[in-house]
Amino acid sequence: RKPNLAVVGATGAVGTVMLGLLSSREDVWGEIRLIASPRSAGRRLTVRGEEVEVVALSEEAFDGIDVAMFDAPDEVSAQWAPIAAAKGVVVVDNSGAFRMDPDVPLVVPEVNAPAARFRPRGIIANPNCTTLTMMCGLAALHAEYGLRELVVASYQAASGAGQSGVDALRDQLKQVAGTGVGEQTCDLRAVITDNGPFPAPLALNAVPWAGSAAADGWSSEELKVRNESRKILGLPDLKVSATCVRIPVITAHSLAVHAVFEREVSQEHAQDILREAPGVVLYDNPAAGEFPTPNDVVGTDPTWVGRVRRSLDDPNALDLFLCGDNLRKGAALNTAQIAELVAAELGG
Ligand code: 2RA
Numbered sequence: 001r002k003p004n005l006a007v008v009g010a011t012g013a014v015g016t017v018m019l020g021l022l023s024s025r026e027d028v029w030g031e032i033r034l035i036a037s038p039r040s041a042g043r044r045l046t047v048r049g050e051e052v053e054v055v056a057l058s059e060e061a062f063d064g065i066d067v068a069m070f071d072a073p074d075e076v077s078a079q080w081a082p083i084a085a086a087k088g089v090v091v092v093d094n095s096g097a098f099r100m101d102p103d104v105p106l107v108v109p110e111v112n113a114p115a116a117r118f119r120p121r122g123i124i125a126n127p128n129c130t131t132l133t134m135m136c137g138l139a140a141l142h143a144e145y146g147l148r149e150l151v152v153a154s155y156q157a158a159s160g161a162g163q164s165g166v167d168a169l170r171d172q173l174k175q176v177a178g179t180g181v182g183e184q185t186c187d188l189r190a191v192i193t194d195n196g197p198f199p200a201p202l203a204l205n206a207v208p209w210a211g212s213a214a215a216d217g218w219s220s221e222e223l224k225v226r227n228e229s230r231k232i233l234g235l236p237d238l239k240v241s242a243t244c245v246r247i248p249v250i251t252a253h254s255l256a257v258h259a260v261f262e263r264e265v266s267q268e269h270a271q272d273i274l275r276e277a278p279g280v281v282l283y284d285n286p287a288a289g290e291f292p293t294p295n296d297v298v299g300t301d302p303t304w305v306g307r308v309r310r311s312l313d314d315p316n317a318l319d320l321f322l323c324g325d326n327l328r329k330g331a332a333l334n335t336a337q338i339a340e341l342v343a344a345e346l347g348g
Pocket of ligand 1: 157
């Protein structure tokens with residue numbers, strides 16, 4: 001029989017994209033059960049062309065389920081993923097609750113699919129969307145050149161902060177439209193009274209902060225980029241410095257990456273590697289105006305790479321720009337791909 005799937009957090013920003021993916025990808029699932037907070041229970045959502053009633057999160061909600069995807073806040077996953085796993089459900093979790101647990105694999109199917117089979121806790125973690133946006137491209141380059149160091153600047157979309165981030169940015173854009181604010185004066189803070197989940201106005205701005213405060217001035221998002229890249233690539237000593245910045249884009253994260261390798265690189269060979277890399281599209285002809293922008297890649301599955309250059313000062317280093325839909329490959333799609341690996345393993 002085909003395995004039964006539960007989607008926990010079905011009504012959120014990622015959950016909504018997930019239902020679209022489940023309706024368009026090859027259907028490997030028996031029942032698809034939609035689970036959300038008691039507040040959303042009773043809503044009817046469409047998946048695979050059928051209306052399904054959302055049920056409230058409870059232990060019984062996992063009865064008969066084989067695989068559960070969690071798109072829920074960290075504390076919800078931390079509490080409920082082990083409860084589901086104790087019932088024999090394989091959990092694919094998209095929160096930050098388990099990513100660095102040594103007994104929980106952190107999986108990008110194009111990069112480390114076999115890791116998904118070692119899951120002593122019955123939980124597989126999905127990486128953070130910022131890390132995910134660069135993993136397929138960098139893993140392919142690492143396989144050829146041996147990665148030594150990453151210096152990363154992110155340009156993150158509002159939807160990375162969930163629906164409240166999208167709503168806040170849309171409201172702010174309405175508030176500043178046609179006001180002339182930002183042209184000669186820096187009075188955004190006077191016009192925008194509600195920053196939403198961001199620490200400063202996002203419309204017409206760039207905010208060098210994502211996540212919560214960690215030690216020594218780093219943000220949690222910057223540490224995720226470092227720690228998760230190390231774990232996924234199996235490089236515990238990889239040097240990683242990240243600066244995470246939120247920009248007024250609704251969906252699709254971008255990263256400017258300076259990558260230093262063990263061996264000498266060439267621009268053309270690196271482009272060939274990226275052209276062939278699974279999950280990657282090379283779009284790199286600046287003379288013709290061809291490079292990825294967030295707007296170009298929204299709604300697409302791969303991560304897009306352009307602006308590939310060999311460093312002028314280091315023959316072992318590349319500079320490149322990557323863009324990916326943070327709600328698809330950055331979240332729902334990668335989660336769905338992991339769940340499909342499990343479904344195949346279970347014989348679905
Ligand atoms: C963000 N990476 O963009 C986070 C979401 N998981 O805020």
